[in-house]
Amino acid sequence: MAQPGNKMTIRTAGAPGPSKLQRWLDVLAALLSHRYPITLEQLRREVPAYQRTENEATLNRMFERDKDEMRTFGIPIETVQTGDPPESAYQLRAADFYLPFIELAATGGSPRRPTTRRAPFTSLQTLTFAPDELSLVAQAAARVRALGDPLLAADADSALRKLACDQPVDALARDAERDERVVADQSPASRATFALLGQALLARKRVSFTYHAMGTDTMREREAEPYGLVFLGSHWYLAAAERGDELVRNFRLNRMSKVTINHARMRTPDFSVPDDFRLEEHARSRQAWELGDQEVEEILVEVRVPTGAATAAAQLGEPVAGRPDRRRFRVRRADTFARWLLGFAGDLAPVEPPEMVRKYRELARETLRLYEEGA
Amino acid sequence: MTQDAAQQLRRLLQLIPLLADGEAHSLHEVADLTGADAGDVLKDMQSLSMRFGDPGGFVPGLEIYLEATQVSMRTSHFTRPMRLTAPELCALQLGLAMLRREQVPAEQETADSARRRLSAALTKLPADTPPDRVRHVDSGASGDRVQLATLRRGVRDRRKVRLTYRRADAVVSAVRVICPYGLVASRGAWYVVAHCDDRDAIRIFRLDRIEQSELLDTHFEVPASFSLDDVVHDGKVIDAEEPQTLRVRYSPRVARWIAEREHVAVDADGSLTLEHPLADAAWAVRHVLQYGADAEVLEPASTRREIERRLRDIVAS
Numbered sequence: 224m225a226q227p228g229n230k231m232t233i234r235t236a237g238a239p240g241p242s243k244l245q246r247w248l249d250v251l252a253a254l255l256s257h258r259y260p261i262t263l264e265q266l267r268r269e270v271p272a273y274q275r276t277e278n279e280a281t282l283n284r285m286f287e288r289d290k291d292e293m294r295t296f297g298i299p300i301e302t303v304q305t306g307d308p309p310e311s312a313y314q315l316r317a318a319d320f321y322l323p324f325i326e327l328a329a330t331g332g333s334p335r336r337p338t339t340r341r342a343p344f345t346s347l348q349t350l351t352f353a354p355d356e357l358s359l360v361a362q363a364a365a366r367v368r369a370l371g372d373p374l375l376a377a378d379a380d381s382a383l384r385k386l387a388c389d390q391p392v393d394a395l396a397r398d399a400e401r402d403e404r405v406v407a408d409q410s411p412a413s414r415a416t417f418a419l420l421g422q423a424l425l426a427r428k429r430v431s432f433t434y435h436a437m438g439t440d441t442m443r444e445r446e447a448e449p450y451g452l453v454f455l456g457s458h459w460y461l462a463a464a465e466r467g468d469e470l471v472r473n474f475r476l477n478r479m480s481k482v483t484i485n486h487a488r489m490r491t492p493d494f495s496v497p498d499d500f501r502l503e504e505h506a507r508s509r510q511a512w513e514l515g516d517q518e519v520e521e522i523l524v525e526v527r528v529p530t531g532a533a534t535a536a537a538q539l540g541e542p543v544a545g546r547p548d549r550r551r552f553r554v555r556r557a558d559t560f561a562r563w564l565l566g567f568a569g570d571l572a573p574v575e576p577p578e579m580v581r582k583y584r585e586l587a588r589e590t591l592r593l594y595e596e597g598a
Numbered sequence: 599m600t601q602d603a604a605q606q607l608r609r610l611l612q613l614i615p616l617l618a619d620g621e622a623h624s625l626h627e628v629a630d631l632t633g634a635d636a637g638d639v640l641k642d643m644q645s646l647s648m649r650f651g652d653p654g655g656f657v658p659g660l661e662i663y664l665e666a667t668q669v670s671m672r673t674s675h676f677t678r679p680m681r682l683t684a685p686e687l688c689a690l691q692l693g694l695a696m697l698r699r700e701q702v703p704a705e706q707e708t709a710d711s712a713r714r715r716l717s718a719a720l721t722k723l724p725a726d727t728p729p730d731r732v733r734h735v736d737s738g739a740s741g742d743r744v745q746l747a748t749l750r751r752g753v754r755d756r757r758k759v760r761l762t763y764r765r766a767d768a769v770v771s772a773v774r775v776i777c778p779y780g781l782v783a784s785r786g787a788w789y790v791v792a793h794c795d796d797r798d799a800i801r802i803f804r805l806d807r808i809e810q811s812e813l814l815d816t817h818f819e820v821p822a823s824f825s826l827d828d829v830v831h832d833g834k835v836i837d838a839e840e841p842q843t844l845r846v847r848y849s850p851r852v853a854r855w856i857a858e859r860e861h862v863a864v865d866a867d868g869s870l871t872l873e874h875p876l877a878d879a880a881w882a883v884r885h886v887l888q889y890g891a892d893a894e895v896l897e898p899a900s901t902r903r904e905i906e907r908r909l910r911d912i913v914a915s
Binding site: 370 | 835883890
């Protein structure tokens, strides 16, 4: 065993002093060593930092802060009333604190290898996963790690490390990363942007940021109420309503800069999300021609040459009864749709309405001129 | 609790079950175990190892012994990890939801039961904890989920798959037997990266052009030298070993989007001239024509001629 090393102290601004972290672990150890609630006075006897605090009011404040912070972190310290006259006592049940045992079911559902238990873990429950379920959990972690949000990746990693105490999910996740890949943004938003937006979303606080609008190539200050973070395709977007506007828009995170959160009255939400807002529905993957608020126009498209590319693209439209070579598309942006069709170089072509046919041909003529002039 | 403190506590509660065996562990090994910086781990250990003014006879819940390059620990309380926190559970559930959307209904029950079991590992939350329904993830990649399920099984079990596949520029489908090495979702499409037995080479098959797939009983080995990184370049999936070059000029109307995607700056006049690896002539025609008159192929001449021919046909139709 290594022996105690030298006593050099490293302190960094903003990091907790050594005594605070020791104090938290001492509090946890004290609570976990009792099967019943203990009072602050009892706790004081087992936590040296509390013993050294002579002033009662200071001790109370210190303990309340420690308790609240640990609860926020996810440690469920319970407060109960005991004795006569009643006084507050505190408890951390082993079954509430420790991860249940994770077992793998053999075919048929029974555990493949029952876990050996000893104190203080005898009261823990067992979660039995089927091999496919555990494999899927590992794939899920691998998938989340690849999305470009460093905080989300850290949470997935942390969860995997916990589960890996009982089962080799970390190795399964490595296999998943080897076999499957989702390509995310090559220049993702910063960790700070993800952290601020995550904080604003949970606290329902307004955010301000500078946004690069690609359509107009301009930078403008925005103030918005964030409703959700959406990863779509390869990019992260903030779904948010600008102040005074009911429309929920998507702001791409790596086009945002100078993100700040409204810190005034942090415990009070700035807004509420409308009851009928559904992030999943809002985030539904749409083609470029489906976006916007223009009237929907029905366009009939014919598959003229059934190449692999044209046949696959035609599947995005709806079938037309009696015409397997035709598909119906519902389009809000006719110009965008005409360009998309032109990309199939005549293998797909619009047949109705006439206005779309004319637009498509005009686009082809205009493009052809580039090649005639440049020849 | 400050974020620093939360991260420090999280690191420690993860490390202790791995290290509290009474043996000495190198600090670098410890850092690797948590994916943390070795300096951060050293600070964590120092903050725990230095105890001053403890009362006589006090035995800390965690005993830690730190040397210059190694550490050992003893504890009876922290040898199991704590339950999953809400952010940890949410991260896994997001991933499960993403996978579930890609599954056929028969497979979705596995994702649902995995979610239920993980929820039982969640720590008890304070009553005022808001639900984290603020994230949604979707690869957005198109393709038939039945074919995807077959190919996933092929990749996982290392079994060959027979495909009916229609190439982008082909009007007739062809049957191929492949060894599926991996799957990649990129820019709205799934791709199967495979060894094609007919061509005896690595080939990439786009999922939405696969008409049928059948899992075969024949197994295969993935070469140790293979990695999906070999075919993913700047977010694009390319299988040509020595692709030609496609040179395109994008007009100022569209150049900034392309520049953003390709991580380059536009030219002084707002336009952008860019070279792409050209592995597939049909792809080049589709790529350029989708921008209409806002993109023009400069090279190769053969692609210019093909685009001109196709446009004349459209105008004449």
